[in-house]
Amino acid sequence: xxxxxxxxxxxxxxxxxxxxxxxxxxxxxxxxxxxxxxxxxxxxxxxxxxxxxxxxxxxxxxxxxxxxxxxxxxxxxxxxxxxxxxxxxxxxxxxxxxxxxxxxxxxxxxxxxxxxxxxxxxxxxxxxxxxxxxxxxxxxxxxxxxxxxxxxxxxxxxxxxxxxxxxxxxxxxxxxxxxxxxxxxxxxxxxxxxxxxxxxxxxxxxxxxxxxxxxxxxxxxxxxxxxxxxxxxxxxxxxxxxxxxxxxxxxxxxxxxxxxxxxxxxxxxxxxxxxxxxxxxxxxxxxxxxxxxxxxxxxxxxxxxxxxxxxxxxxxxxxxxxxxxxxxxxxxxxxxxxxxxxxxxxxxxxxxxxxxxxxxxxxxxxxxxxxxxxxxxxxxxxxxxxxxxxxxxxxxxxxxxxxxxxxxxxxxxxxxxxxxxxxxxxxxxxxxxxxxxxxxxxxxxxxxxxxx
Amino acid sequence: xxxxxxxxxxxxxxxxxxxxxxxxxxxxxxxxxxxxxxxxxxxxxxxxxxxxxxxxxxxxxxxxxxxxxxxxxxxxxxxxxxxxxxxxxxxxxxxxxxxxxxxxxxxxxxxxxxxxxxxxxxxxxxxxxxxxxxxxxxxxxxxxxxxxxxxxxxxxxxxxxxxxxxxxxxxxxxxxxxxxxxxxxxxxxxxxxxxxxxxxxxxxxxxxxxxxxxxxxxxxxxxxxxxxxxxxxxxxxxxxxxxxxxxxxxxxxxxxxxxxxxxxxxxxxxxxxxxxxxxxxxxxxxxxxxxxxxxxxxxxxxxxxxxxxxxx
Numbered sequence: 009x010x011x012x013x014x015x016x017x018x019x020x021x022x023x024x025x026x027x028x029x030x031x032x033x034x035x036x037x038x039x040x041x042x043x044x045x046x047x048x049x050x051x052x053x054x055x056x057x058x059x060x061x062x063x064x065x066x067x068x069x070x071x072x073x074x075x076x077x078x079x080x081x082x083x084x085x086x087x088x089x090x091x092x093x094x095x096x097x098x099x100x101x102x103x104x105x106x107x108x109x110x111x112x113x114x115x116x117x118x119x120x121x122x123x124x125x126x127x128x129x130x131x132x133x134x135x136x137x138x139x140x141x142x143x144x145x146x147x148x149x150x151x152x153x154x155x156x157x158x159x160x161x162x163x164x165x166x167x168x169x170x171x172x173x174x175x176x177x178x179x180x181x182x183x184x185x186x187x188x189x190x191x192x193x194x195x196x197x198x199x200x201x202x203x204x205x206x207x208x209x210x211x212x213x214x215x216x217x218x219x220x221x222x223x224x225x226x227x228x229x230x231x232x233x234x235x236x237x238x239x240x241x242x243x244x245x246x247x248x249x250x251x252x253x254x255x256x257x258x259x260x261x262x263x264x265x266x267x268x269x270x271x272x273x274x275x276x277x278x279x280x281x282x283x284x285x286x287x288x289x290x291x292x293x294x295x296x297x298x299x300x301x302x303x304x305x306x307x308x309x310x311x312x313x314x315x316x317x318x319x320x321x322x323x324x325x326x327x328x329x330x331x332x333x334x335x336x337x338x339x340x341x342x343x344x345x346x347x348x349x350x351x352x353x354x355x356x357x358x359x360x361x362x363x364x365x366x367x368x369x370x371x372x373x374x375x376x377x378x379x380x381x382x383x384x385x386x387x388x389x390x391x392x393x394x395x396x397x398x399x400x401x402x403x404x405x406x407x408x409x410x411x412x413x414x415x416x417x418x419x420x421x422x423x424x425x426x427x428x429x430x431x432x433x434x435x436x437x438x439x440x441x442x443x444x445x446x447x448x449x450x451x452x453x454x455x456x457x458x459x460x
Numbered sequence: 461x462x463x464x465x466x467x468x469x470x471x472x473x474x475x476x477x478x479x480x481x482x483x484x485x486x487x488x489x490x491x492x493x494x495x496x497x498x499x500x501x502x503x504x505x506x507x508x509x510x511x512x513x514x515x516x517x518x519x520x521x522x523x524x525x526x527x528x529x530x531x532x533x534x535x536x537x538x539x540x541x542x543x544x545x546x547x548x549x550x551x552x553x554x555x556x557x558x559x560x561x562x563x564x565x566x567x568x569x570x571x572x573x574x575x576x577x578x579x580x581x582x583x584x585x586x587x588x589x590x591x592x593x594x595x596x597x598x599x600x601x602x603x604x605x606x607x608x609x610x611x612x613x614x615x616x617x618x619x620x621x622x623x624x625x626x627x628x629x630x631x632x633x634x635x636x637x638x639x640x641x642x643x644x645x646x647x648x649x650x651x652x653x654x655x656x657x658x659x660x661x662x663x664x665x666x667x668x669x670x671x672x673x674x675x676x677x678x679x680x681x682x683x684x685x686x687x688x689x690x691x692x693x694x695x696x697x698x699x700x701x702x703x704x705x706x707x708x709x710x711x712x713x714x715x716x717x718x719x720x721x722x723x724x725x726x727x728x729x730x731x732x733x734x735x736x737x738x739x740x741x742x743x744x745x746x747x748x749x750x751x752x753x754x755x756x757x758x759x760x761x762x763x764x765x766x767x768x769x770x771x772x
Contacts, residue, residue: 109735116740137521137738221608226718279607281719282629291608418522420736431720435631458522 069096070354070361072123072346073110076101077305080377085365095357105227108420115139115349122352123362126171127344128162128412129228129419135170136417140347142168146359154368155383156407163345165415170347172362175374176381177342178410179236179301179327180403182310186321187215187298196299196323199331200240200265203299207275210298220299221277221292222270223285224434226427231413232285232340234430236301238262239338239411240329246414250460252451256444263433263440265330270434281434293318301327303342307399308379324402326409337409343381414451418458425450508751515744522738533745542721543729543746549636550725554704557640557647558697564644565651565696566689570681572652573659583656590649598713601642605629632722635715639723643710651696658692659685691765698761705754726750 074082079101086097100121102110107125114121115137126134134140147169152160159173183196191210197203207219223229235245243258269276277283277291285302289309292300293316300306309315310322326337346362348355364370366383374380375397387393388404416422429447432438438446515533517526537543572583592600604611607627616622629635662685670680686693708727711717717724717732724732727750734743 112735112738133521133738217608226716226720277608278630279625279627282607282627296608418737420732420738424732424736427718428721431718435720435722437632437720460522 068094069098070122070358071098071100071120073100073102073107073114073121074125075104075107077104077378078125081370081374081380082365084373084377085370089361089364095361097361111139112137115351118351120353121349122354122358124347124349125174125344126163126347128177128341129415129423130344131163131170131347132165132415132417133419134347135165135168138350140170141350141352141355142170143172143348143359143362144169146363147172151366154385156385158341158407158410159343159383162341162343162412162415165417171345172347172359172366173343173345173383174366175343175345176383176407177303177344178339178381178403178406179232179303179342180306180324180339180406181327182292182300182302182306182322182324184292184295184298184318184321185323186318187295191215191298196325197328198336199328200237201331203328204269204275207298211275216298217291217296218277219275219297220269220301221283221288221290221297222266222280222301223283223288224266224270224280224431225282225284226431227284228423228427229285230427230430231423232342233301234262234266234426235340235411235413236327236338237266239335239340239409240327240333241265242333242335244411246412250415252448252455254444254448256448259444260440261330263430263443266430267433267436267440281431295321304381304403305379324399326406329409335409337406339406339410341410341412417460418454422451422454511744512748514740515742515748517741519741519744520737520739526741529741533742534749537742537745537749542724543726545721546724546726546729549723550705550707550727553636553640553707553725554701556637557643557704558700560640561644561648561651561700562693562696564648565655566686568648568652569655569659570685572656586652587649589646592646594646594709595713597642597646598710601638601645602629602714605638629715630719632718632720635719636723639710639714642714643704643707646710647700650700654692654696655689658689662688694761694765698758698765701757701761702754705757706750 072082079099082097082099082101086099090096100110108127108130111121111124111130111134113119114124115134124134124139126140131140135142147160155173156176159176160169163169163171163173181196187210188194188196188206191206191213193206197206203219207216210216210219222233224233238244238254238259241258241262243254243262245252245254247253268274270278270280272278277297280288289300289302289306291297293309295317307324311319313319327339329335329338346365348358348362352358368384371380371382371384371387372393375382375393381403382388388400394400413419414422426447429438429443429450433440433443516528516530518529518532519526568586572579572586589597603609605628607613607625607630610625610628612628613622613625617625626634628638666684667680670684675683706727707725708731711723711725711728712731715723717728726746730743730746730750733739733746737743
């Protein structure tokens with residue numbers, strides 16, 4: 009029956025179905041232009057406020073797309089917000105690695121999302137793509153005077169601020185005081201060279217398997233660590249004008265340091281090349297390594313007896329630099345903020361919620377709900393906060409030496425290429441010199457192609 | 461005795477009624493599937509055509525204009541060294557996966573065809589890996605292959621086969637083969653089930669006759685088993701070729717395309733290009749290339765299968 013030749017009438021009907029389905033296809037797309045209620049009477053205009061602004065239609069729901077790490081604070085704030093304003097917060101939380109892809113598909117697909125989390129490396133990309141609204145007009149003098157300028161700088165591109173800063177972040181050196189003491193050390197290393205020497209000594213004494221396990225899998229974490237280490241050899245990616253500035257000698261030295269640390273006769277775990285900045289904590293939490301570099305969230309895991317075998321044995325300090333560096337420390341900026349989607353029907357309301365979310369009191373609450381590093385400078389010297397979070401005192405000085413990753417609207421493309429080049433060095437597929445040359449050439453050529 | 465007019469008339473009436481019934485049935489079937497057809501057209505064919513249209517334009521969020529550029533995205537794609545490398549990796553993954561899985565599948569099917577105690581239990585256990593979702597499978601192998609704490613290193617160290625930990629996912633070529641291993645572990649049951657079903661349909665008489673003629677087990681396999689299993693093998697090859705050509709999920713879970721792009725296949729490159737680089741034009745071109753390659757391979761296999769049927 010199904011193999012019978014389709015009659016002329018059936019063919020016509022089938023053709024009509026195809027045309028109908030293609031015509032119906034645009035109706036399947038989600039748009040946000042149906043939220044605003046139609047005026048009840050013909051000719052009725054939307055009410056205009058005294059200051060000339062147009063009253064936005066009252067929205068019952070704001071949709072926010074965020075990493076799952078922020079879920080606890082968002083749930084907490086959403087409840088208060090709903091009680092105060094009657095506006096519900098619809099939280100879409102994803103694993104961090106899925107957030108960027110989800111933002112791209114939401115924005116291009118016209119999904120109804122009002123607020124997104126903007127990681128420190130995303131503002132230029134999302135702004136270039138037209139996903140975000142600039143928010144500098146919403147930022148008050150009160151906020152700018154209460155936070156470090158770098159927190160705004162890292163969310164600024166092309167003269168506009170693209171997100172409200174929400175969390176401060178950097179990488180720190182966590183070290184096991186107990187193991188160091190057993191080895192005869194009463195202070196953490198002040199340079200990379202010192203760390204190597206201490207690590208080899210502790211390995212020889214049988215106190216650790218390796219000095220450190222890095223998180224150098226092919227992922228953004230590798231670029232963060234490269235920024236940390238290369239900065240410690242006086243190599244930064246861009247100068248103040250945004251031009252490529254990673255010095256050849258310094259970059260090659262930094263890359264060679266990385267490769268040598270995990271070589272066969274190295275002092276770091278060779279498995280580092282397949283670990284990320286979560287899994288590289290495992291050997292440290294098990295007491296198999298003496299050092300680890302990581303973000304602030306690591307402290308919570310280190311002090312959690314369900315996760316860690318080194319509770320109350322660990323201290324925090326700034327990440328060292330190399331002996332000949334012009335700086336005593338080098339780290340990388342992290343964190344991010346909350347942006348307002350360009351296709352949001354209620355940008356004013358979204359901005360209002362964000363300002364509520366990043367308010368001082370909610371920042372204090374976030375400390376207890378998750379290991380969030382607050383944006384307000386005062387918090388790092390507040391006696392009450394320091395009494396409850398004494399490790400903040402050790403963490404504060406790191407921000408001064410935190411370097412930016414490249415600020416580019418094509419950052420993802422650059423980052424992947426840099427990851428491949430760096431891993432080529434780590435896997436002995438390329439020399440550090442060749443990797444530097446290839447990466448620099450790629451960076452310059454792409455900048456010319458994209459005009460930025 | 462011929463009844464005047466009644467038998468032929470009755471026969472023609474039956475023929476007409478059967479044709480009329482068949483036509484009615486056809487119409488009913490057509491209209492029954494038409495909602496699904498509409499859905500398919502709208503959700504699959506329509507977006508495909510739109511994606512092809514995008515691939516003929518420069519749709520890159522780095523540029524505000526989106527001009528028509530013809531097949532420039534395709535030309536750039538073929539000239540791109542990254543694409544060429546990813547294509548080679550994809551072909552390697554496909555060839556090694558399928559070869560290993562066919563050989564192991566045939567061997568296990570032969571083994572499970574034998575009559576031994578507990579055969580049914582073994583057959584059931586054989587299916588378990590296939591029931592494991594890809595994400596779980598990938599995560600499981602990540603733990604097994606972990607360079608520091610993985611079970612594989614621990615076992616090999618205990619057996620004295622290695623002296624120090626091997627970083628199984630730390631070198632591009634080794635990582636690719638580990639991904640193939642993880643994929644093989646999960647997909648092998650599919651091959652075994654298909655080959656076992658085909659094997660059980662082969663009459664034992666043929667083997668008895670071959671045995672009487674002095675044929676060895678290998679000769680029986682080569683001269684009897686494999687030729688008669690050919691249609692099944694081809695079907696399996698079609699399905700697995702289509703799947704391995706578009707491999708993505710196991711790589712995403714285990715290596716994210718690393719190390720040093722060593723496991724970045726064409727599909728993975730498509731994902732990066734589209735969703736990370738936001739170059740939708742080039743991403744669409746890559747996707748269409750994969751689709752076209754899949755279609756060509758499927759047609760080749762189907763033609764081979766039909767040629768085999770004709771020979772039979």
